[in-house]
Amino acid sequence: MTSVGTPVPRVDGLLKATGTARYTADIPFEDLTHAVLLQATIARGRIASIDASAAEAAPGVLLVLTHLNAPRLPRMRAFAKGGSAQQTVPALQDDRVRFAGETVAFVVAESQEQARYAAMLISVEYDEEPPAVGLHGDAYPPAKVNGQPPDYRRGDAERALADAAVTVERTYRTPVHHHNPIEPPVTIASWDDDGGLTVHEAAQGGVHMMRLGFAEALGIPRRKAGSIRVVSKFLGGGFGGKGFMWPRNILPAVAARLLGRPVKLELTRAQMYTSGGYRSETVQRLRLGADRDGRLGSIVHESTSTGSDMGEFPEPCAQITQMLYACPNVTGTHRLVRQNVGVPTFTRAPGEGPGSFALESALDELAGELSLDPLELRLRNYAETDPEHDRPWSSKGLRECYSEGAERFGWSARNPEPGSMRDGRWLVGYGMATAAYSSHTWPTFARVRIRADGTAVVRCATTDIGTGTYTVMAQVAADALGVRPGDVTFEAGDTRYPFAFPPVSSSGARSIGPAVRAAALAVRTRVARLAVKDRESPLFGADAATVRAIGGGRLARADDPERYDTFVDVLERAGLGHVEERKGYGVMPFLHSTASGIAPWPVGPLLRVATRPFAGRYSTYDFGAQFVEVRVDPDLGVVRVSRVVGVYDIGRVLNPRTARNQAVGGITWGIGMALMERTTTHPRLGKYTSPNLSGYLLPTNADVPDIDVHFLDRPDPLVNPLGVKGVGELPVVGVAAAIANAVHHATGKRVRSLPIGPAELLG
Amino acid sequence: MRPFGYVRAESPEAAAALVAGDLSAAFVGGGTEILNWLKDGLADPALLVDVGRLGLDAVEVSDGGLRLGSGARMSDVARDRHVRAEFPVLARALEAGASPQLRNMATLGGNLLQRTRCAYFREPSFPCNKRVPGTGCPARDGDHAMHAILGASDACVAVHPSDLAVALLALDARVEVLGVHGRREVAIEDFYPHAGDDPRRETALRHGELVVGIGVPSGPRARTSGYLKVRERGSFAFALVSVAAAVEVVEGVVRSARIALGGVAHRPWRVRAAEDALLGRPLADGSVADAAEAAVRDADPLPGNRYKVAIARGAVRRVLEEIGERG
């Protein structure tokens, strides 16, 4: 009777469906004040003058911060260098404007309406300078790309290219993407009389990481970081846009300290486009060389994305190319071009998302050159071991993903000739692509408490960003304890709970799950030890290590399941209100012994420790295959995705319902990326054209067909004791390429620049 | 958003008088448009006069045709059985607009008076000749994929966003207007002026004139009408191009036709040359192809929106074919 693997409904489903889940913006506060941002309307230049006197005199206004009066704030340590920020330059420190949307004033009033009105009364005059826009300028290498050097080389790709029988050389482009979660970011900061700070955040950035960020920003020594509490219970989506410390997180705490009252800042939709990062546009040059049988001899993948004076986040596009296929000669490079825009950041499927569009499109073009089936081309280059690190995979079910997907989809019915398949007016196209994602394990702690009534509470300072962590972790703990999932409550999103990293890079289940399991097993063993020493227990005298959980909160002798005791009885006889254990997972020994809930170390080095492939003996990736059918109306240039089959190897499936939810959501992201999502920037003025949901189109229900999701559901015994890999990002990867490939198959037209719409097909 | 006053008018006359007497007053119907202007800083009326509860929401049927109250909601009109059967172009255009939630709130009057969705117009920190004459038009050297291919002026290349107005143009509708000096009727064709020197002028209404209703004649073409909207996603997006057509076929040949395009110009755009191409001929491949070609003959696209010409051509053809198939 195990719960893991069964489709347990979300424990917070009813709360969310009935509107009773309390999101950050819903939390009532006494004496609350409201803040708004005023943002720069030019992309580059200086503030010649700023006059806030009318705003300060407006009704209800409590505080107006500009660069003229704001407290001095430190430069933040960059995430890539062990800190918690992508934008390292703090707001309101000088008269420079570095991008349109940079904060130039912060207004606090008794009501949000008053603050908003007052912000309109501030007059700002700028000395404008021509901004750098687009990826046209000089390219330079970033310091690091995901902790790795910007250039990767194996073999001699240029030479192999020159020798190749068949080559494909193409350039692919992807536009700026914004995360656009439904819930706008919110920060509520309040200081207590003892100098303690509590921040309620809509935070994907991990409450512990944000605590360190607040300490740094506010000049609180690390050893006193315990006086900062960060709370984040429910999140209306994050996708990377609510990670890290941005000025919008810091300013409410600064203002609250000055005012001695709690300050709340909730961004407008338009401000979300400039206040929490974005996915950079990319230009990717792909060169493939192969023999006549389609065996890859060379791949060169050169990616350029946006650089900024305020911080550095190269979109790691070429990294997937380094590991995906068995190819002896591979070069991957990353370059940046400085622009007057904010700092880019992680966006769901960072790197692999846009990178796979380029790589998997180029492979489709190569298949065309060779007159080879695109799936067959992938099979001929199947990597049995990790070619990048030259070591085995912990598990790789990709071959089965291909065959299962092809079978479900009916790939064999594909007529290879582009433009040959029709349904009435519609041209029909089939396309496919490979998916892979490097999900991570981060150090995580969990505490499990068994209470006198036999129920359990699990605490861990992760956040459920909407993915189902509350549900799935209750299942994991329930199985380890031998109780029903309904008897377990999982509590998260509070720095008072044991340390966890931000739930980023598909790390949640695989990092938190093993920690929860370890802590649950430990506390169960504690109870067993109490029982075997208790003369009144049926377990008296047994070996605690062999006592088994037989369900219903019962522990039985290994040799005789009829002789059992219960959590309730053991605790009652021992006179204990509860029993509790805390365990860590993925944790270096030194951290294990000392972590008290506050990480005294900078975040970055820990991340590097955690990202280093475990024990260096295996490589772990999530794998999958995407198959897509599109219909194209050749007269109107309209593309509709009519079928999608996604088959994934994510290790063990903890809960088919929540896992499917991630897959359908991820594929929907891929559809958006392929067909409509794009932020455009005015080429002369350097400002976003349509920072809103009527200009930035997301898929509606009418754009998303029924999606067939299948998981191999094969535990990976090497990756962790639960056998789980990651599912959050994998299903995005490859979808855009599969759609572009299907559009080519339908029409004979190759579109190398996303998104693909009527303008691209008819223009 | 600035503080503003709000009153609920007692009668259409009172509403017109209230607004006419105050240059900074404006009507509000469903509020789905004007509230956005307030929030985005596009307008700052000192007084909103609510005309949503004046009983102007009737859908009346007579021998001569339809009379739609200006306060009728888009969803109610789209749902009306008579409208669906006798004026298919109207029902379809309404259903193709916005989202169910918006259609439940939005009034027909407000729909006719919505303003362009040009991104530069909508964001006050951009220069824009329509908002502030003489400041320039960033659409010309910026992203203008959504902009006009027909009838644009040097000053402005924005397009009108309404689907309803395009359908009404194909139906020869008339707008009934009430002002302090009495009532008048304006043909829909004259309701939206041609591009002049001043792109701020968007309708024939004078300040304080209230739209009270829309008259739609049944005529010989209404029943054989159709609407097609081409957009970047499956629903809930403004038109790249839309086509409203109504065709009268007698004894196998077209006796009269109306063809109007949306999403291509600063006003709903009637293409008489396309109508003429059909006259006296069967509604069949040859005449339909000629009409489609004629519809875009005067097109003058920008570098980034040439594709719209192809869509317009394809969409005219498609709508006429569908009307032909339905018979």
Ligand SMILES: Cc1cc2nc3c(=O)[nH]c(=O)nc-3n(C[C@H](O)[C@H](O)[C@H](O)COP(=O)(O)OP(=O)(O)OC[C@H]3O[C@@H](n4cnc5c(N)ncnc54)[C@H](O)[C@@H]3O)c2cc1C
């Ligand atoms: C996200 C979004 C998507 C949309 N998509 C579409 C679309 O695809 N197609 C489409 O056609 N429309 C679309 N719309 C526009 C929508 O149809 C309009 O917002 C709506 O019709 C306006 O009606 P309302 O009653 O809410 O007008 P209000 O917001 O109340 O008023 C709008 C204007 O009309 C004036 N006004 C209102 N009533 C009268 C009257 N009786 N007489 C004189 N003036 C009056 C007001 O003063 C104001 O200037 C969309 C809107 C949104 C917000």
